[in-house]
Amino acid sequence: MVDPHVARQGWRRLEPVHAMVYFVPEATEQYAALGLTDWRSGYFASRAAAFGPASPELVIATFYNFSPRLIRRALPAAWGVVSPDKLLAARLDAAGAALRRADIHARPDLEETLALARRAALAACERLPGRPLFAAHAALPWPEDPVLALWHAQTLLREYRGDGHIAVLAAEELSGLDALILHAAAAGDMPVSFLKKTRGWSREEWAAGEDALRSRGLLGDGLTVSERGQALRRRIEERTDELALPAYAALGEEGCERLAVLARGFGRAVVDAGLLTLPA
Template sequence: MMTDIRLARQSWRRLEPVHGMIYFVPEATERYAALGLEPHAGYFASRGAAFGAASPELVIATFYNFCPALVRQALPAAWDVTTPEKVIEARLDAADAALRRVAIHEIPVLAETAALARRAAEQVGEHVQGRPLAAAHAALPWPDGPLLELWHAQTLLREFRGDGHVAALLTEGVGGLEALILHGATGQMPTIFLKVSRGWPEEQWAAAEEGLRERGLLEGDGLTEEGRALRQRIEDRTDELALPAYAALSEEELARLAELARIFGRAVVDAGLLTFSA
Protein backbone atom coordinates (compact mmCIF):
# COMPACT_ATOMS: atom_id res chain seq x y z
CA MET A 1 0.00 0.00 0.00
CA MET A 2 1.34 3.43 -0.93
CA THR A 3 1.73 5.91 1.90
CA ASP A 4 -0.36 9.05 1.39
CA ILE A 5 2.27 11.74 0.86
CA ARG A 6 -0.20 14.51 1.67
CA LEU A 7 -1.10 12.99 5.04
CA ALA A 8 2.55 12.35 5.85
CA ARG A 9 3.41 15.99 5.19
CA GLN A 10 0.45 17.18 7.24
CA SER A 11 1.47 14.98 10.14
CA TRP A 12 5.00 16.37 10.12
CA ARG A 13 4.07 20.02 9.62
CA ARG A 14 1.28 20.06 12.21
CA LEU A 15 3.35 18.31 14.87
CA GLU A 16 6.59 20.17 14.15
CA PRO A 17 5.92 22.99 16.67
CA VAL A 18 6.06 20.40 19.46
CA HIS A 19 9.71 19.84 18.61
CA GLY A 20 10.59 23.25 17.20
CA MET A 21 9.71 25.20 20.32
CA ILE A 22 12.91 23.90 21.96
CA TYR A 23 14.89 26.44 19.90
CA PHE A 24 12.92 29.39 21.29
CA VAL A 25 11.81 28.74 24.85
CA PRO A 26 13.63 30.29 27.84
CA GLU A 27 13.72 26.92 29.58
CA ALA A 28 16.32 25.74 27.07
CA THR A 29 18.44 28.89 27.27
CA GLU A 30 18.41 28.73 31.08
CA ARG A 31 19.46 25.10 31.25
CA TYR A 32 22.25 25.50 28.71
CA ALA A 33 23.47 28.59 30.56
CA ALA A 34 23.61 26.54 33.76
CA LEU A 35 26.08 24.28 31.93
CA GLY A 36 28.18 27.28 30.91
CA LEU A 37 26.86 27.60 27.35
CA GLU A 38 25.90 30.82 25.59
CA PRO A 39 22.73 30.67 23.41
CA HIS A 40 24.43 29.83 20.09
CA ALA A 41 26.70 27.30 21.78
CA GLY A 42 23.67 25.80 23.47
CA TYR A 43 21.92 25.36 20.14
CA PHE A 44 24.83 23.70 18.35
CA ALA A 45 25.82 21.58 21.33
CA SER A 46 22.29 20.44 22.15
CA ARG A 47 21.30 19.44 18.64
CA GLY A 48 24.74 17.99 17.89
CA ALA A 49 25.19 16.17 21.21
CA ALA A 50 23.60 13.02 19.78
CA PHE A 51 26.86 12.64 17.83
CA GLY A 52 28.89 12.81 21.03
CA ALA A 53 31.45 15.62 21.30
CA ALA A 54 30.67 16.80 17.77
CA SER A 55 33.35 18.69 15.88
CA PRO A 56 32.50 21.98 14.16
CA GLU A 57 33.11 20.30 10.80
CA LEU A 58 30.50 17.62 11.52
CA VAL A 59 27.93 20.21 12.57
CA ILE A 60 28.69 22.46 9.58
CA ALA A 61 28.18 19.48 7.28
CA THR A 62 24.98 18.15 8.81
CA PHE A 63 23.21 21.35 9.92
CA TYR A 64 24.03 22.62 6.41
CA ASN A 65 22.95 26.26 6.36
CA PHE A 66 24.82 27.91 9.24
CA CYS A 67 27.81 30.16 8.68
CA PRO A 68 30.89 28.04 9.48
CA ALA A 69 32.42 30.86 11.54
CA LEU A 70 29.35 30.88 13.82
CA VAL A 71 29.66 27.14 14.43
CA ARG A 72 33.39 27.42 15.16
CA GLN A 73 32.68 30.06 17.81
CA ALA A 74 30.68 27.45 19.71
CA LEU A 75 32.46 24.18 19.00
CA PRO A 76 34.57 22.45 20.14
CA ALA A 77 34.78 24.97 23.03
CA ALA A 78 31.42 23.79 24.41
CA TRP A 79 32.94 20.42 25.24
CA ASP A 80 35.53 22.10 27.47
CA VAL A 81 32.78 23.16 29.89
CA THR A 82 30.23 20.34 29.65
CA THR A 83 29.56 16.91 28.16
CA PRO A 84 27.18 15.67 25.47
CA GLU A 85 25.38 13.57 28.06
CA LYS A 86 24.68 16.58 30.27
CA VAL A 87 23.48 18.63 27.31
CA ILE A 88 21.10 15.89 26.16
CA GLU A 89 19.69 15.66 29.67
CA ALA A 90 19.29 19.45 29.85
CA ARG A 91 17.51 19.52 26.49
CA LEU A 92 15.01 16.87 27.56
CA ASP A 93 14.42 18.65 30.86
CA ALA A 94 13.83 21.93 29.02
CA ALA A 95 11.39 20.31 26.60
CA ASP A 96 9.46 18.76 29.47
CA ALA A 97 9.32 22.01 31.45
CA ALA A 98 8.29 24.18 28.50
CA LEU A 99 5.53 21.85 27.33
CA ARG A 100 4.23 21.42 30.87
CA ARG A 101 4.25 25.19 31.41
CA VAL A 102 1.55 25.52 28.76
CA ALA A 103 -0.28 22.33 29.84
CA ILE A 104 0.44 20.21 26.77
CA HIS A 105 0.61 17.22 29.12
CA GLU A 106 -3.06 17.75 30.02
CA ILE A 107 -4.41 17.29 26.48
CA PRO A 108 -6.58 14.14 26.70
CA VAL A 109 -5.32 12.52 23.49
CA LEU A 110 -1.63 12.82 24.39
CA ALA A 111 -1.04 9.09 24.91
CA GLU A 112 -2.75 8.16 21.64
CA THR A 113 -0.81 10.77 19.67
CA ALA A 114 2.50 9.80 21.25
CA ALA A 115 1.92 6.13 20.47
CA LEU A 116 1.21 6.80 16.78
CA ALA A 117 4.11 9.20 16.42
CA ARG A 118 6.46 6.75 18.13
CA ARG A 119 5.53 3.94 15.75
CA ALA A 120 6.50 6.16 12.82
CA ALA A 121 9.63 7.44 14.54
CA GLU A 122 10.83 3.95 15.38
CA GLN A 123 11.05 3.30 11.64
CA VAL A 124 13.70 6.01 11.37
CA GLY A 125 16.23 3.58 12.81
CA GLU A 126 15.52 1.18 9.93
CA HIS A 127 16.35 3.76 7.25
CA VAL A 128 19.36 5.69 8.52
CA GLN A 129 21.73 5.16 5.61
CA GLY A 130 22.80 8.58 4.36
CA ARG A 131 20.92 10.32 7.19
CA PRO A 132 23.48 11.20 9.88
CA LEU A 133 21.39 13.41 12.15
CA ALA A 134 18.50 10.98 12.12
CA ALA A 135 20.86 8.08 12.81
CA ALA A 136 22.47 9.83 15.77
CA HIS A 137 19.15 10.73 17.37
CA ALA A 138 17.69 7.28 16.68
CA ALA A 139 20.48 5.80 18.81
CA LEU A 140 19.38 7.79 21.88
CA PRO A 141 17.19 6.02 24.47
CA TRP A 142 13.48 6.80 24.48
CA PRO A 143 12.46 9.07 27.36
CA ASP A 144 9.78 8.02 29.82
CA GLY A 145 6.20 9.27 29.69
CA PRO A 146 3.97 10.25 26.77
CA LEU A 147 4.89 13.95 26.80
CA LEU A 148 8.60 13.47 26.17
CA GLU A 149 7.85 10.40 24.06
CA LEU A 150 5.89 12.68 21.71
CA TRP A 151 8.65 15.30 21.72
CA HIS A 152 11.35 12.73 20.98
CA ALA A 153 9.27 11.06 18.27
CA GLN A 154 8.85 14.35 16.44
CA THR A 155 12.55 15.07 16.91
CA LEU A 156 13.40 11.84 15.09
CA LEU A 157 10.86 12.49 12.34
CA ARG A 158 12.12 16.06 11.96
CA GLU A 159 15.80 15.07 11.67
CA PHE A 160 14.90 12.25 9.27
CA ARG A 161 13.08 14.67 7.04
CA GLY A 162 15.86 17.24 7.41
CA ASP A 163 18.54 14.82 6.25
CA GLY A 164 16.42 14.09 3.18
CA HIS A 165 15.97 17.80 2.59
CA VAL A 166 19.74 18.32 2.57
CA ALA A 167 20.06 15.51 0.03
CA ALA A 168 17.46 17.19 -2.18
CA LEU A 169 19.25 20.54 -1.94
CA LEU A 170 22.58 18.97 -2.86
CA THR A 171 21.02 17.20 -5.83
CA GLU A 172 19.68 20.54 -7.11
CA GLY A 173 23.01 22.31 -6.55
CA VAL A 174 21.69 24.58 -3.81
CA GLY A 175 24.14 25.37 -1.02
CA GLY A 176 23.26 26.19 2.55
CA LEU A 177 23.32 29.97 2.22
CA GLU A 178 21.47 29.79 -1.10
CA ALA A 179 18.80 27.63 0.55
CA LEU A 180 18.27 30.29 3.21
CA ILE A 181 17.89 33.04 0.63
CA LEU A 182 15.44 31.04 -1.45
CA HIS A 183 13.44 30.22 1.68
CA GLY A 184 13.30 33.86 2.67
CA ALA A 185 12.24 34.83 -0.85
CA THR A 186 9.10 32.69 -0.50
CA GLY A 187 7.83 34.97 2.26
CA GLN A 188 7.20 31.95 4.49
CA MET A 189 9.98 32.87 6.92
CA PRO A 190 11.21 36.37 7.84
CA THR A 191 14.58 36.99 6.23
CA ILE A 192 15.72 38.85 9.34
CA PHE A 193 15.27 35.67 11.39
CA LEU A 194 17.33 33.67 8.90
CA LYS A 195 20.09 36.28 8.89
CA VAL A 196 20.27 36.63 12.66
CA SER A 197 20.06 32.93 13.48
CA ARG A 198 22.40 31.63 10.76
CA GLY A 199 25.13 34.23 11.16
CA TRP A 200 26.20 34.86 7.56
CA PRO A 201 28.05 38.16 6.97
CA GLU A 202 26.03 40.65 4.94
CA GLU A 203 28.55 40.72 2.10
CA GLN A 204 28.37 36.93 1.67
CA TRP A 205 24.58 37.06 1.80
CA ALA A 206 24.51 39.78 -0.88
CA ALA A 207 26.97 37.88 -3.09
CA ALA A 208 24.89 34.72 -2.85
CA GLU A 209 21.75 36.68 -3.74
CA GLU A 210 23.46 38.02 -6.83
CA GLY A 211 24.51 34.52 -7.81
CA LEU A 212 20.91 33.34 -7.55
CA ARG A 213 19.78 36.24 -9.72
CA GLU A 214 22.36 35.26 -12.32
CA ARG A 215 20.95 31.72 -12.24
CA GLY A 216 17.49 33.14 -12.95
CA LEU A 217 16.09 32.05 -9.59
CA LEU A 218 15.64 35.49 -8.01
CA GLU A 219 14.23 38.73 -9.32
CA GLY A 220 14.71 41.52 -6.84
CA ASP A 221 14.01 39.90 -3.47
CA GLY A 222 11.43 37.45 -4.81
CA LEU A 223 11.47 34.13 -6.61
CA THR A 224 11.19 33.93 -10.37
CA GLU A 225 9.00 31.29 -11.96
CA GLU A 226 12.09 29.11 -12.31
CA GLY A 227 12.93 29.74 -8.65
CA ARG A 228 9.44 28.70 -7.54
CA ALA A 229 9.69 25.56 -9.65
CA LEU A 230 13.04 24.71 -8.08
CA ARG A 231 11.68 25.20 -4.57
CA GLN A 232 8.69 22.99 -5.39
CA ARG A 233 10.93 20.21 -6.72
CA ILE A 234 12.98 20.33 -3.55
CA GLU A 235 9.91 20.23 -1.32
CA ASP A 236 8.32 17.41 -3.33
CA ARG A 237 11.50 15.35 -3.16
CA THR A 238 11.82 16.03 0.55
CA ASP A 239 8.27 14.77 1.06
CA GLU A 240 9.07 11.60 -0.86
CA LEU A 241 12.24 10.94 1.12
CA ALA A 242 10.34 11.30 4.41
CA LEU A 243 7.80 8.60 3.54
CA PRO A 244 9.62 5.47 4.84
CA ALA A 245 8.94 6.44 8.44
CA TYR A 246 5.24 7.08 7.97
CA ALA A 247 4.83 3.81 6.08
CA ALA A 248 4.72 2.15 9.50
CA LEU A 249 1.15 3.44 9.87
CA SER A 250 -1.94 2.37 7.99
CA GLU A 251 -3.79 5.02 6.00
CA GLU A 252 -6.38 5.30 8.78
CA GLU A 253 -3.69 5.62 11.45
CA LEU A 254 -1.78 8.23 9.46
CA ALA A 255 -4.97 10.23 8.95
CA ARG A 256 -5.60 10.02 12.69
CA LEU A 257 -2.06 11.20 13.46
CA ALA A 258 -2.51 14.16 11.10
CA GLU A 259 -5.78 14.99 12.85
CA LEU A 260 -4.30 14.77 16.35
CA ALA A 261 -1.10 16.57 15.36
CA ARG A 262 -3.12 19.70 14.60
CA ILE A 263 -4.28 19.85 18.22
CA PHE A 264 -0.75 19.78 19.62
CA GLY A 265 0.85 22.02 17.04
CA ARG A 266 -1.85 24.64 17.46
CA ALA A 267 -1.58 24.50 21.24
CA VAL A 268 2.17 25.19 21.09
CA VAL A 269 1.76 28.04 18.60
CA ASP A 270 -1.15 29.63 20.48
CA ALA A 271 0.85 29.49 23.71
CA GLY A 272 3.60 31.58 22.09
CA LEU A 273 6.37 29.01 22.39
CA LEU A 274 7.66 29.80 18.90
CA THR A 275 8.07 33.54 19.46
CA PHE A 276 11.23 35.01 17.96
CA SER A 277 12.72 38.39 18.83
CA ALA A 278 15.36 39.81 16.48
Protein backbone atom coordinates (compact mmCIF):
# COMPACT_ATOMS: atom_id res chain seq x y z
CA MET A 1 0.00 0.00 0.00
CA VAL A 2 1.12 3.55 -0.75
CA ASP A 3 0.10 6.56 1.30
CA PRO A 4 -1.90 8.84 -1.07
CA HIS A 5 -0.33 11.88 0.60
CA VAL A 6 3.19 10.70 -0.22
CA ALA A 7 2.20 9.94 -3.82
CA ARG A 8 0.61 13.38 -4.10
CA GLN A 9 3.82 15.02 -2.91
CA GLY A 10 5.78 13.32 -5.67
CA TRP A 11 3.32 14.52 -8.28
CA ARG A 12 2.99 18.09 -6.97
CA ARG A 13 6.70 18.70 -6.52
CA LEU A 14 7.53 17.47 -10.01
CA GLU A 15 4.55 19.18 -11.64
CA PRO A 16 6.45 22.43 -12.44
CA VAL A 17 8.58 20.39 -14.86
CA HIS A 18 5.48 19.91 -16.98
CA ALA A 19 3.41 23.00 -16.20
CA MET A 20 6.07 25.51 -17.23
CA VAL A 21 5.34 24.78 -20.91
CA TYR A 22 2.14 26.85 -20.57
CA PHE A 23 4.07 29.95 -19.48
CA VAL A 24 7.49 30.04 -21.14
CA PRO A 25 8.25 32.26 -24.17
CA GLU A 26 9.84 29.31 -25.95
CA ALA A 27 6.37 27.81 -26.44
CA THR A 28 4.76 31.05 -27.55
CA GLU A 29 7.53 31.62 -30.08
CA GLN A 30 7.32 28.07 -31.44
CA TYR A 31 3.56 28.28 -31.96
CA ALA A 32 3.77 31.74 -33.50
CA ALA A 33 6.35 30.49 -35.97
CA LEU A 34 3.78 27.92 -37.10
CA GLY A 35 1.12 30.61 -37.54
CA LEU A 36 -0.68 30.46 -34.18
CA THR A 37 -0.03 33.96 -32.89
CA ASP A 38 -2.94 34.07 -30.43
CA TRP A 39 -2.17 32.44 -27.06
CA ARG A 40 -5.55 30.72 -27.01
CA SER A 41 -4.94 28.91 -30.26
CA GLY A 42 -1.45 27.91 -29.19
CA TYR A 43 -2.55 26.60 -25.82
CA PHE A 44 -5.64 24.66 -26.85
CA ALA A 45 -4.22 23.26 -30.08
CA SER A 46 -0.85 22.24 -28.60
CA ARG A 47 -2.33 20.47 -25.59
CA ALA A 48 -5.08 18.84 -27.64
CA ALA A 49 -2.79 17.86 -30.53
CA ALA A 50 -2.32 14.39 -29.07
CA PHE A 51 -5.94 13.74 -30.07
CA GLY A 52 -5.26 14.68 -33.69
CA PRO A 53 -7.43 17.50 -35.11
CA ALA A 54 -9.70 17.58 -32.07
CA SER A 55 -13.16 19.10 -32.19
CA PRO A 56 -14.10 21.94 -29.82
CA GLU A 57 -16.53 19.55 -28.13
CA LEU A 58 -13.77 17.06 -27.29
CA VAL A 59 -11.61 19.82 -25.79
CA ILE A 60 -14.53 21.28 -23.85
CA ALA A 61 -15.13 17.87 -22.32
CA THR A 62 -11.52 17.08 -21.44
CA PHE A 63 -10.13 20.50 -20.46
CA TYR A 64 -13.23 21.16 -18.34
CA ASN A 65 -12.82 24.54 -16.62
CA PHE A 66 -12.52 26.71 -19.73
CA SER A 67 -15.43 28.59 -21.23
CA PRO A 68 -16.72 26.72 -24.31
CA ARG A 69 -16.87 30.08 -26.04
CA LEU A 70 -13.11 30.56 -25.57
CA ILE A 71 -12.32 27.13 -26.96
CA ARG A 72 -14.52 27.62 -30.01
CA ARG A 73 -12.56 30.77 -30.86
CA ALA A 74 -9.43 28.66 -31.20
CA LEU A 75 -10.71 25.37 -32.60
CA PRO A 76 -11.15 24.00 -35.18
CA ALA A 77 -9.60 27.04 -36.90
CA ALA A 78 -6.11 26.18 -35.65
CA TRP A 79 -6.11 22.92 -37.62
CA GLY A 80 -6.43 24.91 -40.83
CA VAL A 81 -3.14 26.64 -39.96
CA VAL A 82 -0.94 23.84 -38.62
CA SER A 83 -1.13 20.06 -38.28
CA PRO A 84 -1.25 18.35 -34.88
CA ASP A 85 2.03 16.55 -35.61
CA LYS A 86 3.89 19.81 -36.15
CA LEU A 87 2.42 21.25 -32.98
CA LEU A 88 3.46 18.21 -30.94
CA ALA A 89 7.02 18.58 -32.21
CA ALA A 90 7.01 22.31 -31.47
CA ARG A 91 5.71 21.74 -27.95
CA LEU A 92 8.42 19.19 -27.27
CA ASP A 93 11.12 21.50 -28.61
CA ALA A 94 9.84 24.34 -26.44
CA ALA A 95 9.77 22.15 -23.34
CA GLY A 96 13.33 20.99 -23.90
CA ALA A 97 14.70 24.47 -24.52
CA ALA A 98 12.99 25.91 -21.45
CA LEU A 99 14.06 23.09 -19.13
CA ARG A 100 17.64 23.44 -20.29
CA ARG A 101 17.40 27.09 -19.38
CA ALA A 102 16.72 25.83 -15.85
CA ASP A 103 19.76 23.48 -16.12
CA ILE A 104 17.61 20.38 -15.70
CA HIS A 105 19.94 18.54 -18.08
CA ALA A 106 22.87 19.12 -15.71
CA ARG A 107 21.26 17.73 -12.56
CA PRO A 108 23.09 14.62 -11.29
CA ASP A 109 19.82 13.09 -10.08
CA LEU A 110 18.11 13.33 -13.48
CA GLU A 111 18.56 9.66 -14.33
CA GLU A 112 17.15 8.41 -11.03
CA THR A 113 14.23 10.83 -11.11
CA LEU A 114 13.39 9.88 -14.68
CA ALA A 115 13.49 6.17 -13.82
CA LEU A 116 10.94 6.63 -11.03
CA ALA A 117 8.65 8.98 -12.97
CA ARG A 118 8.77 6.75 -16.04
CA ARG A 119 7.93 3.64 -14.03
CA ALA A 120 4.89 5.39 -12.56
CA ALA A 121 3.82 6.69 -15.97
CA LEU A 122 4.14 3.25 -17.56
CA ALA A 123 2.05 1.75 -14.76
CA ALA A 124 -0.62 4.34 -15.51
CA CYS A 125 -0.53 3.28 -19.16
CA GLU A 126 -1.89 -0.09 -18.08
CA ARG A 127 -5.10 1.66 -16.98
CA LEU A 128 -6.37 3.62 -19.97
CA PRO A 129 -10.18 3.29 -19.67
CA GLY A 130 -11.90 6.45 -18.55
CA ARG A 131 -8.79 8.63 -19.06
CA PRO A 132 -9.20 10.20 -22.52
CA LEU A 133 -6.67 13.04 -22.40
CA PHE A 134 -4.13 10.82 -20.69
CA ALA A 135 -4.70 8.02 -23.20
CA ALA A 136 -4.09 10.37 -26.12
CA HIS A 137 -0.72 11.37 -24.68
CA ALA A 138 0.11 7.78 -23.71
CA ALA A 139 0.01 6.88 -27.40
CA LEU A 140 2.84 9.31 -28.19
CA PRO A 141 6.40 7.96 -28.49
CA TRP A 142 8.79 8.39 -25.58
CA PRO A 143 11.57 10.88 -26.33
CA GLU A 144 15.10 9.51 -26.15
CA ASP A 145 16.55 12.65 -24.57
CA PRO A 146 16.36 12.31 -20.75
CA VAL A 147 15.14 15.87 -20.22
CA LEU A 148 12.32 15.42 -22.70
CA ALA A 149 11.56 11.94 -21.36
CA LEU A 150 11.14 13.41 -17.87
CA TRP A 151 8.84 16.10 -19.25
CA HIS A 152 6.82 13.44 -21.08
CA ALA A 153 6.59 11.25 -17.99
CA GLN A 154 5.26 14.11 -15.89
CA THR A 155 2.89 15.09 -18.70
CA LEU A 156 1.40 11.60 -18.56
CA LEU A 157 1.14 11.67 -14.77
CA ARG A 158 -0.48 15.10 -14.87
CA GLU A 159 -3.10 14.12 -17.43
CA TYR A 160 -3.74 10.80 -15.67
CA ARG A 161 -4.47 12.62 -12.45
CA GLY A 162 -6.39 15.33 -14.28
CA ASP A 163 -8.77 12.90 -15.97
CA GLY A 164 -9.51 11.33 -12.60
CA HIS A 165 -10.06 14.75 -11.06
CA ILE A 166 -12.59 15.67 -13.75
CA ALA A 167 -14.45 12.42 -13.15
CA VAL A 168 -14.74 13.31 -9.45
CA LEU A 169 -15.90 16.86 -10.21
CA ALA A 170 -18.57 15.54 -12.55
CA ALA A 171 -19.72 13.01 -9.96
CA GLU A 172 -20.06 15.82 -7.42
CA GLU A 173 -22.11 17.81 -9.96
CA LEU A 174 -19.59 20.64 -10.17
CA SER A 175 -19.19 22.30 -13.54
CA GLY A 176 -15.85 23.58 -14.75
CA LEU A 177 -16.80 27.09 -13.66
CA ASP A 178 -17.96 25.83 -10.26
CA ALA A 179 -14.63 24.08 -9.69
CA LEU A 180 -12.68 27.12 -10.82
CA ILE A 181 -14.52 29.45 -8.45
CA LEU A 182 -14.08 27.09 -5.51
CA HIS A 183 -10.39 26.80 -6.28
CA ALA A 184 -10.03 30.58 -6.50
CA ALA A 185 -11.82 31.02 -3.19
CA ALA A 186 -9.83 28.36 -1.35
CA ALA A 187 -6.35 28.45 -2.83
CA GLY A 188 -5.78 32.10 -3.64
CA ASP A 189 -2.68 31.13 -5.65
CA MET A 190 -3.74 33.02 -8.77
CA PRO A 191 -5.54 36.36 -9.14
CA VAL A 192 -9.23 36.00 -9.94
CA SER A 193 -8.78 38.45 -12.82
CA PHE A 194 -6.15 36.12 -14.32
CA LEU A 195 -8.42 33.08 -13.99
CA LYS A 196 -11.35 34.89 -15.60
CA LYS A 197 -9.22 36.07 -18.50
CA THR A 198 -7.38 32.84 -19.21
CA ARG A 199 -10.44 30.62 -18.77
CA GLY A 200 -12.70 32.94 -20.76
CA TRP A 201 -15.50 33.52 -18.24
CA SER A 202 -17.24 36.90 -18.26
CA ARG A 203 -17.83 38.96 -15.14
CA GLU A 204 -21.53 38.13 -15.35
CA GLU A 205 -20.93 34.39 -15.73
CA TRP A 206 -18.53 34.38 -12.79
CA ALA A 207 -21.00 36.28 -10.58
CA ALA A 208 -23.80 33.89 -11.53
CA GLY A 209 -21.48 30.98 -10.72
CA GLU A 210 -20.76 32.41 -7.27
CA ASP A 211 -24.49 32.82 -6.61
CA ALA A 212 -25.15 29.22 -7.66
CA LEU A 213 -22.48 27.93 -5.29
CA ARG A 214 -23.86 30.03 -2.43
CA SER A 215 -27.29 28.57 -3.05
CA ARG A 216 -25.74 25.13 -2.53
CA GLY A 217 -24.11 26.28 0.70
CA LEU A 218 -20.59 25.95 -0.71
CA LEU A 219 -19.58 29.63 -0.58
CA GLY A 220 -19.90 32.14 2.22
CA ASP A 221 -19.87 35.93 2.03
CA GLY A 222 -17.59 37.30 -0.64
CA LEU A 223 -15.24 34.82 -2.23
CA THR A 224 -14.90 32.55 0.80
CA VAL A 225 -15.48 28.82 1.07
CA SER A 226 -18.04 27.66 3.64
CA GLU A 227 -17.44 24.70 5.96
CA ARG A 228 -19.57 22.60 3.65
CA GLY A 229 -17.52 23.77 0.69
CA GLN A 230 -14.28 22.98 2.48
CA ALA A 231 -15.53 19.48 3.27
CA LEU A 232 -16.45 19.00 -0.38
CA ARG A 233 -13.02 20.15 -1.54
CA ARG A 234 -11.31 17.76 0.86
CA ARG A 235 -13.47 14.91 -0.41
CA ILE A 236 -12.66 15.78 -4.01
CA GLU A 237 -8.92 15.98 -3.40
CA GLU A 238 -8.87 12.75 -1.39
CA ARG A 239 -10.79 10.89 -4.09
CA THR A 240 -8.54 12.37 -6.78
CA ASP A 241 -5.49 11.16 -4.83
CA GLU A 242 -7.00 7.68 -4.62
CA LEU A 243 -7.72 7.56 -8.35
CA ALA A 244 -4.13 8.58 -9.11
CA LEU A 245 -2.65 5.83 -6.92
CA PRO A 246 -2.45 3.05 -9.55
CA ALA A 247 0.42 4.92 -11.18
CA TYR A 248 2.40 5.50 -8.00
CA ALA A 249 1.66 2.11 -6.45
CA ALA A 250 4.18 0.69 -8.91
CA LEU A 251 6.92 2.54 -7.00
CA GLY A 252 5.92 1.28 -3.58
CA GLU A 253 6.05 3.46 -0.48
CA GLU A 254 9.83 3.78 -0.53
CA GLY A 255 9.91 4.70 -4.22
CA CYS A 256 7.20 7.33 -3.76
CA GLU A 257 9.09 8.85 -0.85
CA ARG A 258 12.27 8.94 -2.90
CA LEU A 259 10.49 10.57 -5.84
CA ALA A 260 9.06 13.22 -3.52
CA VAL A 261 12.55 14.00 -2.22
CA LEU A 262 14.10 14.19 -5.70
CA ALA A 263 11.21 16.09 -7.24
CA ARG A 264 11.60 19.00 -4.84
CA GLY A 265 14.91 20.01 -6.44
CA PHE A 266 13.51 19.81 -9.98
CA GLY A 267 10.45 21.85 -9.15
CA ARG A 268 12.55 24.45 -7.35
CA ALA A 269 14.92 24.73 -10.31
CA VAL A 270 12.00 25.47 -12.64
CA VAL A 271 10.60 28.11 -10.30
CA ASP A 272 13.97 29.73 -9.64
CA ALA A 273 14.61 30.01 -13.38
CA GLY A 274 11.37 31.98 -13.75
CA LEU A 275 9.71 29.41 -15.98
CA LEU A 276 6.37 29.72 -14.14
CA THR A 277 6.09 33.49 -14.26
CA LEU A 278 2.54 34.56 -15.04
CA PRO A 279 2.17 36.66 -18.22
CA ALA A 280 1.46 40.35 -17.71
